[in-house]
Amino acid sequence: MKGLIAVARALRANGVMGINERNAEFNLIHNERSRFPLVDDKLLTKELASKAGVAVPQLYGVIEIQHEVPELASLLSARQDFVVKPARGSQGDGILVVTGRSGNHYRLADGGLMDQPALEFHVSNILSGVFSLGGQTDRAMIEYRVNFDPVFEKITFRGVPDVRIIVFLGVPVMAMVRLPTRAAKGKANLHQGAIGSGVDISTGRTMTAVRGDQVVSEHPDTGNPVRDVQVPRWDTLLEIAARSFELTGLGYLGVDIVLDRDLGPMILELNARPGLNIQIANRAGLRPRLDAVLANRDRLRAIDERLEFAKERFGAQDPS
Amino acid sequence: MSRRHLYLLCAFLAICGLTFFLYKALVLKFPLQPEKQIATWRVEVRMQFEARGEPVKLKMNLPHSGNNLVIIDQNFVSAGYGLTTGIDRGNQVAVFAIRAASGPQTVYYRVLIHALRSADDLSREPVPDLPSTRLEGAERLAAERMMASARMQSADPETLAALLLKRLKSPAPSAEAALLLGPQPTSARVINVAVDLLRLGGIPARPVHGLTLEPERRGAHFITWLELHNGRNWVPRFPSEARPVVPEKTLRWWQGRTPLAEVVGGEELSHSVAVSRSYEYALATAIKQGQKLEQKLVEFSLFGLPIQTQSVYRSVLVIPIGILLLVILRNVVGLKTFGTFMPVLIAISFRQTELLWGAIFFAVIVAVGLSIRFYMEQLKLLLVPRLAAVVIVVVLTLAALTIFSHKLGFERGLSIGLFPIIILTMTIERMSIVWEERGPLESLQQALGSLAVGALCYLLMSLAIVEHLTFVFPELLLLVLAAILLLGRYSGYRLTELRRFRELAR
Known part of the structure; x- marks a missing residue:
């Protein structure tokens, strides 16, 4: 028991935030419930972002009702590769990444094959709400598959790596790259075994990495070091992230951005309840940074001020 | 601001609950421990x-x-x-x-x-005007002779009655007794004659009928005894029968010579x-005290309800205690469970089946449901019909388990019909999704976690003291409410997070 109290004290001293604290002090206070649908429904997010001029993966089509499922084949006939997603999916469940075709089958990101009826069944499941929050009926969206920037090629097992940036009141406070692994079946989801690597807010270089709750230094499938990789166009990424505050009105937000080889950074999705593993990936607690933003919120109005503040205050403390 | 509001609300709730509780416990002397x-x-x-x-x-x-x-x-x-x-x-x-x-x-x-x-x-009941004896002619003469001899050999009305009964019950009765009793007298007839004799002697007496309460007795018979007034109060006098009568187990039904x-x-x-x-x-003292002191309070408490309804509330009122434990286990400890309140529902059904068998039944039903669910995966069914199919499988499994355990002469199985069928179905569906998306390990972990939380809730809810306190002092639930409201603003670490973030504690 004494050990546990000591651990709790040390965590508190390091400003590490727990789920209860995130929910009670940030989500419930800075995120209005009425704005949740904007981020919970990826179709709405996409619409919102496109209107604001932020790049998003192109939408190929939406299946809204069971009756439309048979049209899937014709809808996809011109596409070699695409992604099928539940619009209100949670934690990356139900996302299917098709990388190509092989005869009558679709080739999946994790190397498996899927035939047309199986794909249609998957879409039916999405529609009936199997993967959605609270099990409400859902829509299936089919969109452009990102050709990720080769910068992460060496430290990615299939799938699409993305950059998660936590934005508080429009200020990017912490960031990480999420790298798919074999265990995560090519998904960039930390819950499913992907690697998270902290990114220095001021430079955009990767730092330590974490897999599950463990600190790692190499990608488990490729064996390449994860550290000191420069995320290209970092300033653009930060700006996209910061603008999502005005976009959604949500004070505490996780912004997921992918880097396309040809099209540059695009918003993949927004998350009103972003996970806390980012703290392990950065080996730093969120709380001091959030408090710093709160203390200065009055002078952090314009986007330039917010970005400058972030780069100045939230860079890596350890210059090594 | 909102914090102070919350603290004030919680303090108010806690004070209300405690005040009622202390009043009932200290002034009305409601028992704090369950009585035997x-x-x-x-x-x-x-x-x-x-x-x-x-x-x-x-x-x-x-x-x-x-x-x-x-x-x-x-x-x-x-x-x-x-x-x-x-x-x-x-x-x-x-x-x-x-x-x-x-x-x-x-x-x-x-x-x-x-x-x-x-x-x-009843013994202090006033002496009613009893009708004088109806004995006439030869019977009256015989009665007077019996009384005269018995009166000589007794000291007071009680010994007189005992002596009369003894003589009337004697296997070889005197000529007077035989005349009064008639051929083959029943014991009721013996009592009636004794009452007549006592009344003739000026002693108030009456036949009384009642029922001996014995466990599981079909075809019970009324017995008759005699009550006489000894000048201060009524005393019973039982005819000495083959089976001795225990007054504490004999329910007094009616008096007089009328039939039932x-x-x-x-x-x-x-x-x-x-x-x-x-x-x-039972809460003998509380009810008695209550009747004397605060009739209204007892009337408006759960004791005013019919006994059946009371037993329902005995189970309902412990649910908040289980919920409190669940909130602590989820938000302070950080355990993951399927469905928010599923473990508490499981715990409620365990009250019928008891823990071990409840857990076994739960495991069997989930295993059968899950294998059917995996089989149906091949059929590519839509969600609602698929869930409905699993519901039917769960219902049939319940029925089969009940029949099977009944055949084995095992009564516990008869109560599993109370398992929350829909909740079990949703658990099976969620388990299969987690199984496919995150792997069997996490799925089984969460299922075992839910079962363990349910078992803990059951163990807490089935403590006699918990059941007693929530039933006798339902106002204590206001304290539980206050605690849960406070937990609603608990922003400290969960125990599991201490492990999860332990790398950051260095």
Whole structure:
């Protein structure tokens, strides 16, 4: 028991935030419930972002009702590769990444094959709400598959790596790259075994990495070091992230951005309840940074001020 | 601001709850510990007769509280009869009446009795004006002779009565006794003669009829004894029978020479009596105290409810305690469970099956449901029909388990019909999704976690002291509410997070 109290004290001293604290002090206070649908429904997010001029993966089509499922084949006939997603999916469940075709089958990101009826069944499941929050009926969206920037090629097992940036009141406070692994079946989801690597807010270089709750230094499938990789166009990424505050009105937000080889950074999705593993990936607690933003919120109005503040205050403390 | 509001609200709730609690515990002396279990008797009298197609009136004597047996509840079941109750010749009576009835008729009377130390004392009943003896001629002469000799050999009314009974019961009775009793006297006849003799001697006496309460007795018989007034109070005098009568277990039913019931407009009246026993926690002192002190408070408490409803509330009122534990386990410890309140529902059904068998049944049902669910994956069914199919499989599994365990003579299985079927189905569906998306390990972990949380909730909810306190002091639930509201703003670490973030503690 004494050990546990000591651990709790040390965590508190390091400003590490727990789920209860995130929910009670940030989500419930800075995120209005009425704005949740904007981020919970990826179709709405996409619409919102496109209107604001932020790049998003192109939408190929939406299946809204069971009756439309048979049209899937014709809808996809011109596409070699695409992604099928539940619009209100949670934690990356139900996302299917098709990388190509092989005869009558679709080739999946994790190397498996899927035939047309199986794909249609998957879409039916999405529609009936199997993967959605609270099990409400859902829509299936089919969109452009990102050709990720080769910068992460060496430290990615299939799938699409993305950059998660936590934005508080429009200020990017912490960031990480999420790298798919074999265990995560090519998904960039930390819950499913992907690697998270902290990114220095001021430079955009990767730092330590974490897999599950463990600190790692190499990608488990490729064996390449994860550290000191420069995320290209970092300033653009930060700006996209910061603008999502005005976009959604949500004070505490996780912004997921992918880097396309040809099209540059695009918003993949927004998350009103972003996970806390980012703290392990950065080996730093969120709380001091959030408090710093709160203390200065009055002078952090314009986007330039917010970005400058972030780069100045939230860079890596350890210059090594 | 919102914090202070919350603290004020919680303090208010806690003060309300504590004030009520302390008042009831300290002033009304409601017990803080569950009392030992006491016996509850159920007596059922079935009366049958043939109606002749004319107005029918059935008059039935009803039992009294007394001798530490207290009538808690009584009810009458009769198809189409009007019911009135009243007092007739010192007895409580019920009169069933109907304008016209024909054919066989059945009327039920059920009474629920608690064995308590009761205050009302029939022995202090005033002496009524008893009719003088009806003995005439030779019988009167014989009676006077018996009384004269018995009076010589006794000291007071009680010894006189004992001596008379002894002589009347003697296998070789005197000529006077034989004349008074007639051929082959029943024990009721013996008592009646003894009453006549005592009244002749100027001693108030009456025959009393009652029922000996014995566990699981079908076809119980009324017994008759004698009560005489010794100048201060009424004392019972039981005829010495083969089986000794225990007054504490004998329910006083009616007095006088009338039979249990009389019918007008019907014939062939017969009755049968069944007695059964169960044990329940009772709050003898609290109810007694309550009646004396704060009638209203007790009336508006759960004790004012019928006994069946009380037992329902005994299970309902412990649910918040289970919920509190669940909130702590989820938000402070950080355990993951399927469905927010599923473990508590599981815990409630464990109350019927008990822990070990409940867990086994749960595992069997989930395993069967899950394998069916995996099989149905191949059929590519849509969600709602698929869930419905799993519901049916779960229901059939429940039925099969019940039949199977009944065949094995195993009564626990009979109560699993109370398992929350829909919740189990949703659990199976969620488990299969997690199984496919995150792997079997996490799925089984979460299922075992839910089961473990359910078991913990069950263990807490089934503590006798918890059940007692929530039932006797439901206001304590306000404290539970306050605690849960406070937990709603708990922003500290979860225990599992200490492990999860331990790398950052260096």
